[in-house]
Amino acid sequence: MLSEDQCEELFMTTMEVLERTGAEVLNQEARATFEKAGCWIDGNRVRIPSALSEWAVRTAPSRVTVCDRKGKRALRLETTNAFYGPGQGNAYVIDPLTDERRKPLKADVVNTGVVCDGLKNVDFAMSNGLPTDVKESMAEVHAFEALVTHTTKPIVQSIQGIEQAQAILDIATVVAGSLKEFQKNPFVIFLIETEGTLVHSDETMAKVMFAAQNGVPYIYATKLVAGETSPSTPAGAIVVALADVLVGVLLGQLVRQGTPVIAGGFFTINDKENDILPCGAPEVSLMGTGMVNALRFLKIPSFGFAGATDAKESDAQMGLEAAFSILHAGMSGTSLIHGCGQLEYGLSGSLALLVMGDEVMGMTRRIIKGIEVNEERLARGVIDSVQPGGHYLGEEHTLKYFRNEFWWPTVMNRTRIDDWTANGAKTLGQRVKEKAQSIIKTHQPEKLPEEILSQIKGILDKADAR
Template sequence: MGMMTDELYFKPRLMVINDDQIAQIHAATLEVLERTGVKMTHKEGLEILGSAGARVNGDRVRIPGWMLEDAIRKSPSRIVLAKRTGERTVALERDKSYFGPSLDCVEYRDPETGERMPFRSDHVKVTAALCDALPSFDWCMTIGMADDVDPHIADRIIARNVMEYCEKPLVFCCKDANSVKDIYEMALLLCGGKEKFDQAPTIVQYAEPISPLVYYDPAVDKLIYCAENNIPLINFPAPQACGSAPATFAGAIVQASAESLSGLVLHQLVNPGAPFIYGAFTTIMDMRTSIFSYGANEMSLMTGALAQMAQHYQIPFFGTAGATDAKFCDAQAGAEAAFQCLSSAAIGSGLVHDCSSWMDHGFLASPEYMVLVNDIVESVKCYMQGIPVTKETLALDIIDKVGPGGHYLQEKHTMEHFRKIKYSKLFERMVNAKWVEGGSKRFEQRLNELTLEKMKHRPAPLSDEVIKELDRMQATWK
């Protein structure tokens, strides 16, 4: 038995494309950027690309393959993110997965009343605190739009509220580079300055090229500002197969990859080695309803292919899972979330967003759905740990001790290991008689009660001095 001393670990693994297909997709991406290129009107961006070797003709930029491959080599393969406390909690590299919520929902479902209403700034605080309370979520986003504040500064107020009510790393969306600057200054205040931020950033900027193959000026402004200041940037188009991308999955993947990587070229020209995160929200147009589907199986398939491309390029990835087209926390919502989350984890999808609040094709945030998907992600994380194989876990001595016909309930080995089994507070396993005796609580009632309990959580408060400085910053926003 001397050979059974070291742990043999195998992580469950899924692939949706093989090495030959990866090579074909990469070659096709090079062809799109060299032959078709992207549209850009940003003067500085055009000058940077043109002077580095891109072919610029008016607002069309065609990028040679060598420029893209040079940018890929310069881009870091590892990005570590930290909580506002400085604790390093997310290490984006290889096929690791870290789960978080969604952003920019327009409506909110109140778990106490069931009412659906416009998303407000108080809902931002509630959902941020709930994200902080849910252990399966490793990072947070600016979940809703805050309908009740000045739209000119709403993006910064939302970011401030999230940073106050959640300690976890923040992925944020905003309208322009001025907003990025203001949010960055808040992050520096909370984490203790630029030196600490550069060691492990606490915020990540989410920006979008427009499919197909268009960069609007504010997106380029944000890209350049983030590169200059080493703020991690997600360059994340949203191509819709049959609408803003080819109907074939391979074609949609190639276009998506070209859109994201074209931004990498400019990004690395501005500041070689600046942190960049690749990815795209690739899904379908449902031809029966014309919606941009968040629950389609094809979304997970294309996201998985792009995750494998990211691993091939050795660039961190921004993935998508846990979303649903359902309007309520029903069987459809649970099935779509579980399928997506397990698929993303098994492929290794980096920062996996939408795992808590994007319902009704990206329109609705629901605290109950956040709690449901947190439980699903917890199960997925347990599954992804695989089965450790050691002398201890093979348990040959205890099997021999108990022998045929015995039981393990009173054994020390059982007491040492049974807590590694996942026990959900949401999914019940009682026999019917015990369930009736316990009040006959259906799933929806248990979910609602657990949600209201989790919503009581608040993170450690910021100091009065920090709050006063945040107030001063907010007073200067224009």
């Protein structure tokens, strides 16, 4: 969407903001680290010389590889590769069996792990709501334990404090075999969310330093509301967002050079009429794509948002908003795309929407794949062999290519109306609910060995006791 010249102008403006205006950094150790590197400190205000911003961008890895739980390379966050996953942090969930809207429980995180594990196009797992049936200060740790024991896919895990981060890292280390093995083949990414508006709290900076010290890949993400916490223009909002995330990128590189980091965020507007921050507004995708373009220009892997809706249930609005954003984020080459499965402007998590999103992700990937042109695919000889008026069903060429050249649906319906009626005349909303229920009831994720499960339980018990 943006040219290289436009991306360069965004970056130059961002460096000017960091050098001239600076950012509020409320962590003393972080300020000391910035000062030692050559930043100018005035109280909590940190002003960053442009040379340091440029150094951080050059030093941060241009590619980050994340593995699955078994150590197999799974997510290659580089160039325009795009990977999808669910949203996180919902205040409510839609019960996949009863359709009840209620507070999330640990069992819901288990179901999320199972469904993520069973869906072909979902590449990583996140907790779509923090469990409310465990100690609040331990919710992230219990959510991680539920995911790591119910999916082999990579996990993006939010962290709220250093003690929780340490417990999560301890569990990941047990699964990997050692901290060194985990660092070599990381299957967990810490999600660290800044407050936006160029303010970085004590705890946020502490989490960045913890991740860097331990060699854990981390996402540094901001959340901005255009016209309120950032300028109303998309360009101005992207400048503030870049300035926000570059503070987290720089700190990580100063603590441990080469620390793997992904940057990005969530952009929206304020719908004053309804007093909500919408997830399905086109501005979410518009500004998100601009941010991704700028980050790719800087060769920093990106974190974006798609697959959510402002709808309240499985209806046409849900499908439209989720599908447009999934297609947009994929075609813009966002490295990690989260948010799928979030209803009601992000308040409620829906596994049915995640199942529908999985279908759209498959369609998007087929579109992105494009048309391959080579001698065999041009099929000159096949066309001549069939001759005008003939058909291609009996050709070996057709047998060879029709399965991988075409996209085949799993929940979209292509049957004739008589067959559709005979099968219950089910809407897409009904079919995705049934598929989610089926995965929860029948899918069997690969289990961890009992010895490792016992060690994880010990870590949980010790952390709960604290």
